[in-house]
Amino acid sequence: MKQPGRILLGLYCLLVAVWLVAPTIVVVPMSFNDKKSLAFPPSGFSWQWYQNFFTNPEWSASLIGSLKVAVVTAVFATVIGTLAAFGLDRMKSRVSGVLRALLITPMVVPGVVLAVGIYAVYLDTRLVGTMTGFVLAHTMLAVPFVIIAVSASLEVFDKRLETAAASLGATRLTAFRTVTLPLIAPGILSGLLFAFVTSFDEIIVALFITSPYLKTLPVQIFSSITRDADPTVAAVGTLLFITTSLVIGAGLLICSRQGRR
Amino acid sequence: MRAIDSRNTVPAVAADDRRRWFRGQAFWLVAPALLLLVICLGLPLAIVTLRSFSEPQWGWQNYAWFFGTPVNLTVLQRTFAISAWVTLVCLIAGYPYAYVMTAVGPKMRLVLILCVLVPFWVSGVVRTLAWVILLQDSGVINSVIRAVGLGPVKLIRTQTGVVIGMAQVLLPFMILPLYSVMKTIDLRLMQAARSLGASPARAFAQVYLPLSLPGVYAGAIIVFILALGFYITPALLGGPRSTMLSTLIQNQVLSLLNWGRGGAMGVVLLIATFVLLALAAPLSRQPHKTGSRR
Amino acid sequence: MASPSTRGAAIDLKSVSKHYGSFIALDKVSLGIKPGEFMTLLGPSGSGKTTTLNVIAGFTEVSSGSLDVGGKSVIGVPAHKRNIGVVFQHYALFPHMTVSRNVAYPLTLRGIANPDREARVRKALDMVKMADFGHRFPSELSGGQQQRVALARAIVFDPPLLLMDEPLGALDKKLREWLQLEIKRIHRELGTTFVYVTHDQEEALVLSDRIAVFNQGRIEQIGTGRQLYDEPETLFVGKFVGDSTILRGAASTSGNETAIDIEGRKVAAAKRLADGAKPVMLLRPEKLSLARRGKGGQGRNTLPGRIGEAIYLGSGSKYEVVLADTSKAIVRSSLDAETFAIGDEVDLVFAGSDVKLLADDENADFTLT
Ligand SMILES: Nc1ncnc2c1ncn2[C@@H]1O[C@H](COP(=O)(O)OP(=O)(O)OP(=O)(O)O)[C@@H](O)[C@H]1O
Numbered sequence: 014m015k016q017p018g019r020i021l022l023g024l025y026c027l028l029v030a031v032w033l034v035a036p037t038i039v040v041v042p043m044s045f046n047d048k049k050s051l052a053f054p055p056s057g058f059s060w061q062w063y064q065n066f067f068t069n070p071e072w073s074a075s076l077i078g079s080l081k082v083a084v085v086t087a088v089f090a091t092v093i094g095t096l097a098a099f100g101l102d103r104m105k106s107r108v109s110g111v112l113r114a115l116l117i118t119p120m121v122v123p124g125v126v127l128a129v130g131i132y133a134v135y136l137d138t139r140l141v142g143t144m145t146g147f148v149l150a151h152t153m154l155a156v157p158f159v160i161i162a163v164s165a166s167l168e169v170f171d172k173r174l175e176t177a178a179a180s181l182g183a184t185r186l187t188a189f190r191t192v193t194l195p196l197i198a199p200g201i202l203s204g205l206l207f208a209f210v211t212s213f214d215e216i217i218v219a220l221f222i223t224s225p226y227l228k229t230l231p232v233q234i235f236s237s238i239t240r241d242a243d244p245t246v247a248a249v250g251t252l253l254f255i256t257t258s259l260v261i262g263a264g265l266l267i268c269s270r271q272g273r274r
Numbered sequence: 275m276r277a278i279d280s281r282n283t284v285p286a287v288a289a290d291d292r293r294r295w296f297r298g299q300a301f302w303l304v305a306p307a308l309l310l311l312v313i314c315l316g317l318p319l320a321i322v323t324l325r326s327f328s329e330p331q332w333g334w335q336n337y338a339w340f341f342g343t344p345v346n347l348t349v350l351q352r353t354f355a356i357s358a359w360v361t362l363v364c365l366i367a368g369y370p371y372a373y374v375m376t377a378v379g380p381k382m383r384l385v386l387i388l389c390v391l392v393p394f395w396v397s398g399v400v401r402t403l404a405w406v407i408l409l410q411d412s413g414v415i416n417s418v419i420r421a422v423g424l425g426p427v428k429l430i431r432t433q434t435g436v437v438i439g440m441a442q443v444l445l446p447f448m449i450l451p452l453y454s455v456m457k458t459i460d461l462r463l464m465q466a467a468r469s470l471g472a473s474p475a476r477a478f479a480q481v482y483l484p485l486s487l488p489g490v491y492a493g494a495i496i497v498f499i500l501a502l503g504f505y506i507t508p509a510l511l512g513g514p515r516s517t518m519l520s521t522l523i524q525n526q527v528l529s530l531l532n533w534g535r536g537g538a539m540g541v542v543l544l545i546a547t548f549v550l551l552a553l554a555a556p557l558s559r560q561p562h563k564t565g566s567r568r
Numbered sequence: 569m570a571s572p573s574t575r576g577a578a579i580d581l582k583s584v585s586k587h588y589g590s591f592i593a594l595d596k597v598s599l600g601i602k603p604g605e606f607m608t609l610l611g612p613s614g615s616g617k618t619t620t621l622n623v624i625a626g627f628t629e630v631s632s633g634s635l636d637v638g639g640k641s642v643i644g645v646p647a648h649k650r651n652i653g654v655v656f657q658h659y660a661l662f663p664h665m666t667v668s669r670n671v672a673y674p675l676t677l678r679g680i681a682n683p684d685r686e687a688r689v690r691k692a693l694d695m696v697k698m699a700d701f702g703h704r705f706p707s708e709l710s711g712g713q714q715q716r717v718a719l720a721r722a723i724v725f726d727p728p729l730l731l732m733d734e735p736l737g738a739l740d741k742k743l744r745e746w747l748q749l750e751i752k753r754i755h756r757e758l759g760t761t762f763v764y765v766t767h768d769q770e771e772a773l774v775l776s777d778r779i780a781v782f783n784q785g786r787i788e789q790i791g792t793g794r795q796l797y798d799e800p801e802t803l804f805v806g807k808f809v810g811d812s813t814i815l816r817g818a819a820s821t822s823g824n825e826t827a828i829d830i831e832g833r834k835v836a837a838a839k840r841l842a843d844g845a846k847p848v849m850l851l852r853p854e855k856l857s858l859a860r861r862g863k864g865g866q867g868r869n870t871l872p873g874r875i876g877e878a879i880y881l882g883s884g885s886k887y888e889v890v891l892a893d894t895s896k897a898i899v900r901s902s903l904d905a906e907t908f909a910i911g912d913e914v915d916l917v918f919a920g921s922d923v924k925l926l927a928d929d930e931n932a933d934f935t936l937t
């Protein structure tokens with residue numbers, strides 16, 4: 014009775030895993046379709062949609078727009094979020110508990126409600142379709158992820174090390190720079206990555222505040238999907254999938270090597 | 275006497291000073307994040323709320339309209355129903371999966387975790403597109419169903435399709451909290467229960483399940499709340515009979531330029547979200563230290 | 569209440585083996601335990617004690633062999649139907665239930681309703697002296713208290729057999745010694761068969777009627793503490809139970825006598841091993857005495873050595889003597905005996921009749937954990 018139960022459980026998990034992964038994988042073959050259709054399985058092979066992605070100005074402009082916004086957002090969000098995480102760490106636990114809950118609310122506020130509000134504010138302040146507008150909104154959305162990531166590594170950081178550094182003659186700033194920072198760097202780095210991805214993938218607010226002059230990739234993908242069946246979308250998805258896989262693969266490799274040391 | 279006194283008190287005062295200064299400094303470290311929050315979250319939500327009362331004139335008219343129009347109530351009800359379905363599906367799919375994650379070896383666990391994270395690797399919009407392809411009438415899933423001989427099933431532009439797509443997007447938010455609670459459960463407690471006379475089913479129901487409940491609550495709350503505000507997936511996978519509140523809000527504001535009505539709907543959604551959060555959050559706290567595993 | 573002697577169940581393991589893949593965790597273990605007996609499984613880490621216990625409890629199925637509890641085979645009977653109490657090293661109290669509910673749990677499962685149930689819970693908690701803690705949660709108890717509750721939970725349903733896997737392993741020495749006496753008292757009062765796992769030989773000697781010494785998945789010897797100490801059947805048992813001095817050297821046999829040559833001196837014992845076995849000699853510390861070099865020991869065996877370590881024990885002294893072949897002898901002497909200092913040249917004196925002749929065994933070395 015034990016064995017069949019286990020096999021059943023295993024099969025069930027396999028099914029769930031397929032369900033999780035399938036939509037990501039399905040995109041890959043579709044990107045090589047030879048016809049302008051989003052049929053699966055595809056009817057033939059071609060590279061044309063990749064070509065289209067890199068040559069069509071609509072696509073490349075949105076990619077560049079997205080990259081710009083995401084990079085700036087990631088930098089701002091990391092700085093602001095890291096400072097906040099340090100601040101929360103040094104506060105009385107009751108105060109920091111309330112502030113922490115407040116600071117991560119952007120994660121649970123319904124996207125459309127937020128987008129409508131931001132749109133209203135931006136219309137009045139002429140921020141619609143501007144870099145500043147995008148970066149402000151995306152930074153607000155990304156800061157919670159940085160706070161969570163940095164807080165997690167601060168939690169395991171032994172504060173006595175700073176005291177130890179001070180007892181060895183380091184000033185507060187030196188102690189921070191030479192002891193604290195290197196030890197929590199992984200947390201900050203993952204916060205940076207989260208912030209980048211949050212901005213790069215954000216669509217709801219972007220749909221509201223976009224303009225013909227500044228468009229992000231998700232917005233371009235969305236309008237392409239709603240307009241016609243263009244496999245370029247699948248090509249974009251595949252490229253994103255490969256890039257992320259490479260980054261995560263490298264990350265895992267570095268982690269396992271550090272773990273072995 | 276006095277020398278001793280001063281030696282005792284002076285450093286104490288200094289330390290106290292430093293602490294106070296520290297706390298002041300700590301606030302300034304958080305200040306930029308708070309400022310950003312006020313400008314980009316507080317202000318927008320305040321404007322949405324304000325307009326829900328002020329447009330076109332001051333009063334409760336927009337709320338009266340919202341709760342007085344059957345279609346809106348249907349959509350509101352549907353939004354909750356879809357969210358509940360999504361939560362249920364995520365729980366049914368995620369609970370055994372999270373359990374298996376705790377039970378397998380480290381290599382297999384990495385594979386399972388990667389499977390949970392893969393959905394995050396590809397843009398949400400692209401993933402929804404993949405669901406459109408998979409669920410369409412001539413799609414793979416329907417081919418399989420037809421091959422089995424169950425005839426074509428309408429999936430795209432139905433509530434079922436929306437639930438399937440949304441649950442896939444939200445499943446990681448269920449699995450991760452479940453896993454983090456389950457991995458702290460000492461499996462040897464099950465052995466203890468067996469030795470005391472509990473059948474495997476009873477041991478599960480009376481020992482494992484109660485200990486995993488904080489994870490269930492945490493996962494269910496976050497999935498339900500995120501589902502309430504979903505916009506892209508229902509917009510692309512759903513049809514007119516599976517519209518959710520977010521789509522309605524977007525429609526009021528962008529197409530009909532009716533900020534008042536859109537705002538009122540937004541406020542309703544916002545209040546629902548926070549009430550749920552406030553009610554459910556205490557449930558997900560782990561009340562007992564679990565076993566002596568660590 | 570039934571009389572104590574009839575309440576315990578007999579256990580009979582015959583040729584029980586357990587394989588994990590190609591690894592043999594238990595190798596044809598045979599063990600008979602009498603009703604009401606306190607049997608301790610003693611052995612180094614990884615020797616198969618827990619595996620044996622798990623086999624009896626039903627957490628692990630045997631690969632081969634037979635297992636009878638109370639005269640009936642329990643092979644294939646699931647754990648929850650065996651009616652065996654188990655106390656775990658890690659307590660395994662349910663963190664979401666109070667102490668009372670933990671102890672009541674097995675009674676609830678057996679459909680015992682309330683006035684009776686409450687009374688039995690109280691009685692069990694009384695027995696372990698935890699009656700005042702019923703409303704606490706396990707996380708609000710100390711380690712020793714948790715272990716006592718675990719014991720109450722395991723005995724509350726009157727199982728004919730109680731298994732304990734290093735129940736005191738995580739506790740400090742004082743508490744451990746006190747709980748050992750408590751466990752002994754409870755065993756006496758209940759008359760249940762106890763099977764107790766430990767790798768602490770002193771604990772085994774304090775508690776047990778008989779001890780089974782495990783090594784690498786096999787039982788080396790079963791006997792009372794005294795038998796194991798005085799008449800070890802294998803080198804492993806001799807080394808594991810109590811202190812010992814091992815003498816090795818070229819062996820020669822003549823008739824029914826075996827002699828070992830240690831740096832030119834012959835030590836003789838009146839015994840002969842089976843052919844092919846390499847003989848070694850084992851001596852217990854109190855069978856050895858010390859004399860200044862060249863003084864005393866007429867008519868007995870003597871070996872020259874130097875004091876390497878002298879430890880004052882209160883009741884006497886313990887010496888570590890480095891012999892000519894650099895092996896170490898351990899000597900315990902009483903308070904009134906002559907005392908020696910580190911570096912003193914001495915003679916090790918012993919009678920030939922106190923020498924235990926055993927077969928050498930490379931696997932007799934163990935790691936203490
Ligand atoms: N599930 C398993 N799979 C593979 N090997 C196992 C398993 N369980 C136990 N073993 C192996 O069986 C051997 C005996 O283990 P056991 O737990 O019985 O030792 P023990 O005598 O209780 O040791 P300790 O004193 O450390 O608790 C060990 O070498 C162990 O590695």
Ligand SMILES: [Mg+2]
Pocket residue numbers: 617618619733
């Ligand atoms: Mg063990």
